[in-house]
Every structure is written in C-alpha cells, then in structure tokens.
Amino acid sequence: MAQITYIQALRDGIREEMQRDENVFIMGEDVGLYGGAFKVTQGLLDEFGEERVRDTPISEAAIAGLAVGAALTGMRPIAEIMFFDFTTLTMDQIINQAAKIRYMFGGKAKVPMVLRAPMGCGTGAAAQHSQSLVALFAHIPGLKVVMPSTPYDVKGLIKSAIRDDNPVIFAEHKLLYWTKGEVPEGDYIVPLGEADIKRKGKDVTVIAGSIMVPRALEAAGILEKEGIDVEVVDPRTLVPLDEDTIMESVIKTGRVLIVEDDCRNNGWGAEVAARIAGGEAFDYLDAPIMRLAGLDIPIPYNPKLEKKAVPQVEDIVDGIKQVLL
Amino acid sequence: MISRDKMLWMLRKMLEIRRFEEKVDELFKANLMWGTCHLYIGEEATAVGACAAIEEKDYITSTHRGHGHCIAKGGDLNKMMAELLGKETGYCRGRGGSMHIADVESGNLGANGVVGGGIPIATGAALSSKMKKDGRVTLCFFGDGASNQGVFHESLNLASIWKLPVVYICENNQYGMSVPVQKASAVVDIAEKSRAYNIPGEIVDGNDVLSVYAVVKKAVERARKGEGPSLIECKTYRWMGHSKSDANVYRSKEEIKSWKEKCPIRRFEEYLINNRVASEQEIEKIKREVEEYIQKAEEFALKSPEPSIDGISDGVYA
Numbered sequence: 001m002a003q004i005t006y007i008q009a010l011r012d013g014i015r016e017e018m019q020r021d022e023n024v025f026i027m028g029e030d031v032g033l034y035g036g037a038f039k040v041t042q043g044l045l046d047e048f049g050e051e052r053v054r055d056t057p058i059s060e061a062a063i064a065g066l067a068v069g070a071a072l073t074g075m076r077p078i079a080e081i082m083f084f085d086f087t088t089l090t091m092d093q094i095i096n097q098a099a100k101i102r103y104m105f106g107g108k109a110k111v112p113m114v115l116r117a118p119m120g121c122g123t124g125a126a127a128q129h130s131q132s133l134v135a136l137f138a139h140i141p142g143l144k145v146v147m148p149s150t151p152y153d154v155k156g157l158i159k160s161a162i163r164d165d166n167p168v169i170f171a172e173h174k175l176l177y178w179t180k181g182e183v184p185e186g187d188y189i190v191p192l193g194e195a196d197i198k199r200k201g202k203d204v205t206v207i208a209g210s211i212m213v214p215r216a217l218e219a220a221g222i223l224e225k226e227g228i229d230v231e232v233v234d235p236r237t238l239v240p241l242d243e244d245t246i247m248e249s250v251i252k253t254g255r256v257l258i259v260e261d262d263c264r265n266n267g268w269g270a271e272v273a274a275r276i277a278g279g280e281a282f283d284y285l286d287a288p289i290m291r292l293a294g295l296d297i298p299i300p301y302n303p304k305l306e307k308k309a310v311p312q313v314e315d316i317v318d319g320i321k322q323v324l325l
Numbered sequence: 326m327i328s329r330d331k332m333l334w335m336l337r338k339m340l341e342i343r344r345f346e347e348k349v350d351e352l353f354k355a356n357l358m359w360g361t362c363h364l365y366i367g368e369e370a371t372a373v374g375a376c377a378a379i380e381e382k383d384y385i386t387s388t389h390r391g392h393g394h395c396i397a398k399g400g401d402l403n404k405m406m407a408e409l410l411g412k413e414t415g416y417c418r419g420r421g422g423s424m425h426i427a428d429v430e431s432g433n434l435g436a437n438g439v440v441g442g443g444i445p446i447a448t449g450a451a452l453s454s455k456m457k458k459d460g461r462v463t464l465c466f467f468g469d470g471a472s473n474q475g476v477f478h479e480s481l482n483l484a485s486i487w488k489l490p491v492v493y494i495c496e497n498n499q500y501g502m503s504v505p506v507q508k509a510s511a512v513v514d515i516a517e518k519s520r521a522y523n524i525p526g527e528i529v530d531g532n533d534v535l536s537v538y539a540v541v542k543k544a545v546e547r548a549r550k551g552e553g554p555s556l557i558e559c560k561t562y563r564w565m566g567h568s569k570s571d572a573n574v575y576r577s578k579e580e581i582k583s584w585k586e587k588c589p590i591r592r593f594e595e596y597l598i599n600n601r602v603a604s605e606q607e608i609e610k611i612k613r614e615v616e617e618y619i620q621k622a623e624e625f626a627l628k629s630p631e632p633s634i635d636g637i638s639d640g641v642y643a
Contacts, residue, residue: 025456051456057486062445062479069449072434073384075456077449092476096439097446104425105435106417107640141641165643 009151013158027054028080064090084119099142127298149213156190193240201231219316264293365393367564370589374537386443391436406626441474451491470501488553531559
C-alpha cells in the first residue's frame with residue numbers, strides 16, 4: 001500500500017467524492033488557484049473548474065451560510081474555513097441555523113454540508129490561529145464532529161462526512177497534514193461513530209484524538225520498553241461517539257487516561273470521563289479516570305510556552321505512569 | 326398587464342394574512358397560544374406583491390415576522406395555525422412554532438429567529454440554482470434592522486460577484502424593535518446600500534401591492550436571465566408592536582394612525598373597484614371565503630393532536 005500524506009489522502013477523498021457526485025463542491029478563501037492555505041485543495045481547480053472549486057471573499061459567515069442554503073436545496077457543499085479559529089465567525093450559521101434546521105422544520109429538511117478547517121497549535125501562530133475548539137461544536141445537537149488522526153482515517157472520514165445528510169464539522173490538525181501513512185487506492189469509507197484501536201494493550205487505555213494519537217503512540221512505544229502495555233483508542237468522531245469501543249477497552253484494562261489537544265475546562269474529555277464513570281465500565285476501574293489536557297490559557301507565541309500549553313509525548317508518558325501508580 | 330385573476334389572488338392573499346394575524350392575536354389574548362409572535366398586519370402588500378412576481382418552483386427565505394411570506398408563498402393555513410398551536414399536524418410538527426415555519430418542498434426555506442440569519446441561506450439557495458441551472462430565483466425577505474448585520478453585507482457582495490439569482494427584499498417597516506431606522510442606519514434609504522455592491526437598488530411603496538409586484542418582477546427577470554441580484558426596499562409599516570410583549574411606547578398614536586390610513590388592503594380594494602376589476606360584492610364574497618378558511622384553520626388546529634413526547638428526539642439527525 002502506498003504511503004501518502006494526510007493532505008494527499010484528504011485531497012484524494014474530496015476529489016473522489018467530487019467525481020462521484022456532481023452536487024459536491026468546495027468553497028472557501030483561496031481554495032482555487034492558491035490551493036488553500038495548507039494546499040489541501042491544490043489541483044482541484046484544474047480538474048473541476050471555478051464553478052465547483054469556488055474562491056470566496058473573506059466572509060466566513062457567508063461561506064458557512066451559503067453552504068447551509070445550498071445544502072438545504074440539494075447540493076453537498078464543503079466549506080473550507082482557513083483556520084479553525086475563524087469558525088467563530090460562522091457561529092450563527094452553524095449553531096443556530098445548520099444544526100437546528102432539520103429539527104426546527106419538523107424533520108422535513110436536511111443540511112448535508114461539511115465545514116472543514118485546520119486546527120491546533122504547534123506552528124507558532126499564537127492565540128488566534130491555534131485553537132482546537134472541537135468541544136464547542138460537540139456540545140451542539142444536530143452537528144457531527146470529526147477529528148481524524150491518520151491519512152487512512154482522514155480519507156475514509158471525509159468521504160463519510162460528504163455523504164452524510166447532516167452538517168459535519170471536520171477538524172484537521174495542522175501538524176498532521178504532513179504526516180504519512182498507508183492508504184489504499186480507491187474508494188473506502190470510515191463510518192462516522194466508529195472508534196479505532198490504534199494500538200492494542202492490556203495495562204491501560206489511553207483515549208486520544210487528533211494530534212494526540214501519534215503522541216500517545218509514541219508514549220506507548222517508550223513505555224513498552226519499561227514493560228507497560230498501552231492501548232490507544234482513537235474516538236475519531238466526537239459526535240457520534242463510539243461508547244462501546246471505549247467501554248470495552250476500559251473494562252479490559254481497568255485504567256484510563258484521556259488526552260485532549262485543547263484546554264481542559266469543559267472539554268470533550270470531561271464528557272468521555274463522565275460516560276465511563278457513569279457506565280458499565282465503572283465497576284472495572286482500578287484507578288481514578290485521569291485527564292490530560294491543555295492549560296486553560298490562550299495559545300502563547302513563544303515556542304517553549306506553546307509547547308507547554310498542550311500535552312506533549314513526555315506529558316503522556318508521565319500521565320500513564322500516574323494512572324498506573 | 327396583470328390578469329384579473331392574479332389581482333383577485335393578490336387581494337385574497339392579503340386578506341388571508343390580515344385575518345390570520347388578527348386570529349393569532351385573538352388566540353394569544355385568550356392564552357391559547359404559547360411563546361411569542363410577530364404580527365405582519367400593515368405589511369401585507371409587500372409579501373404578496375413580491376410573491377406574485379415569482380413562480381411556484383422559486384424559493385423564499387423569511388424573517389421572524391414570517392407568517393405573511395408563508396401565506397403569500399401558498400402556505401396552508403391549517404398547517405400554519407396548527408404549528409402556532411404547537412400541534413403535530415403543523416408544518417414543523419410543533420417543533421418550530423411561529424419563527425421557524427418552513428416547507429422546503431414548496432420552496433419556503435424558512436422563517437428565521439435570527440435577524441439577518443436567512444440572508445446567507447437565501448444566497449446559498451441561489452448558488453444551488455445557479456450551479457444546477459434549475460432556473461429558480463430566490464426571494465430573500467428581511468427587515469431594515471437586518472441590513473445592519475454583517476451577513477447582509479457579506480451576502481450581497483458574494484451574490485453580486487457571483488451573479489446569483491436572488492432578489493433581496495428589505496421590508497423597511499421603520500423600526501428594528503423599538504429603534505427607528507434613522508437611528509440605526511447610516512443611510513436613510515436601505516436601497517442605497519446596493520451601490521456598495523454594484524447591484525440595482527430600488528425603493529418602492531411597500532403598501533402598494535401593484536408597485537411591489539412590478540419592481541420585484543423586473544428584478545426576478547433580471548435574476549433569471551443570469552444578470553445577478555437586486556436590492557429592493559419596500560417602505561411600509563407594522564401596525565402592531567414588535568412582538569406580543571411590546572407596549573408600543575416608542576411611537577406616537579398619530580404616527581400609527583397616519584400609517585393605518587395608508588392601509589394596503591383598503592387601498593387595493595379601492596383600486597379594484599375604481600378600475601372596475603371587481604365589484605364590492607365580489608370583494609365581499611372573497612372576504613367571506615377567507616373568513617371561512619380562517620375559522621376552519623382554527624378548528625383544525627384546536628382539534629389537532631399534540632406531538633407525542635416519545636418522539637421528542639426525532640429529527641435531530643437525518
């Protein structure tokens with residue numbers, strides 16, 4: 001199988017869906033000739049033309065809102081927001097409109113759109129270009145929230161997201177864009193709502209999403225040398241959340257560390273922890289559920305400070321050791 | 326020339342709106358209706374004149390003051406009344422209420438509880454039409470207050486550069502809740518804002534159904550030909566308060582009275598009679614039919630079942 005980058009896999013997924021369904025189109029700032037700020041859409045303009053690869057003005061609220069209107073009337077728009085931070089400019093259209101239209105209209109309408117954006121810190125872009133914010137959207141009924149961690153997943157998940165009849169928030173991590181992984185050629189999907197066990201282990205379950213998956217895997221590799229066998233569960237989608245896979249893993253290992261690429265306060269890890277504590281896995285816990293998340297601060301510019309703001313591999317190693325104490 | 330049938334249709338729709346709203350007001354006062362609502366009385370000519378200028382296949386988006394647009398687009402009064410009473414038989418199965426009535430199948434893309442919220446959605450619908458080449462036009466209704474929202478400006482700019490088949494119809498009823506348009510907008514005429522987006526902007530007497538029709542029709546034709554959007558400002562007035570909780574302290578009785586004298590319905594009736602389009606008897610007959618329809622809608626809604634609690638989570642996801 002070919003080793004390709006996350007960006008290439010994502011682009012392939014979008015391209016294949018655009019080939020498969022003429023109602024799929026992409027719009028956003030600089031997605032055309034420029035190929036997107038992170039080059040996700042590079043080459044798509046040549047293949048599909050300006051009608052289906054639409055450069056927009058800098059108008060995030062309208063980009064999201066036009067996607068809502070287009071989706072409501074039979075298209076399948078993909079709206080690219082240049083940085084996940086700028087989804088804050090789309091809030092009315094996503095939270096009050098896209099998420100609610102189907103329910104508000106008595107279940108008689110659908111809004112099949114994807115809002116995708118690069119999130120996360122680690123590039124020195126500081127507070128307004130580095131947030132993750134997925135928990136914000138995961139809180140809203142009517143939205144689905146996806147955060148792929150590997151090239152294989154990103155291709156399969158973008159295809160599912162495009163085919164889904166609901167508004168899907170698709171959070172790509174900037175630091176994952178240039179990571180490589182095995183991706184089969186041609187059509188396959190990764191269903192929304194299916195977690196993936198990225199590494200099997202018996203001593204402790206690490207639930208990590210997005211950029212925290214490769215970091216958790218690296219931590220697991222380090223601990224393996226110390227005789228600790230770590231299981232890494234990647235929920236892949238926060239909504240819907242695959243509770244079964246998480247529970248099974250916790251029941252097996254009895255110990256949990258949740259690792260988030262976002263600040264701690266009211267983050268998605270709290271939701272996962274509450275479900276574990278309130279569910280069938282509770283009786284199997286041999287230690288308190290631990291959370292490792294970012295600090296409750298805006299992302300700072302200085303590289304040392306930035307690194308400290310969200311969990312790194314060594315933090316995960318320490319966290320796992322604490323759960324095992 | 327507009328056919329006699331069409332003119333009588335216009336009168337009927339305006340009467341349906343007026344009587345529907347009066348009935349809603351009555352049901353509210355009798356504590357039979359829940360929540361809040363925003364009555365359209367006094368603005369009937371705008372919705373009807375505009376909707377008379379489009380075809381059944383075309384789309385509209387509406388506002389929080391949306392009953393009139395829904396009726397003008399051919400909305401079923403039974404389903405509307407049932408929705409306002411929160412019944413299962415309502416347009417939205419009792420989940421939407423006054424501010425969220427929609428019927429996507431018939432081209433009504435929804436009322437909207439957020440001021441300006443429907444503007445980019447209308448623009449997106451127009452983008453769909455352009456991409457699918459389905460020949461549809463979208464009428465986007467919004468108020469003078471919404472023209473100060475960011476999405477208004479973003480959407481008009483986008484629609485203009487992409488030449489989308491959408492007609493923006495500002496219903497300038499003089500107030501954004503309690504704030505008069507002069508205090509809220511840097512320009513007195515909302516239509517002037519079209520200049521910033523290089524699209525036609527026209528002012529029309531929003532209480533004159535035939536004028537609204539003529540101006541919107543021209544804009545719809547332009548849109549259908551692929552020449553892009555227009556902005557039409559209909560100067561009109563809401564007779565009632567902003568919503569049912571409005572004590573109406575910010576405007577004078579004289580002002581309200583002077584606008585009531587410009588009643589769009591009475592004016593159109595006079596036109597029809599003076600131009601021998603319809604006799605008084607014929608108009609009376611339409612009024613009786615509308616009255617019957619309203620009574621039936623009320624009965625239908627009152628007798629309709631409530632939604633089942635078991636289905637409370639239905640329709641969050643497709």
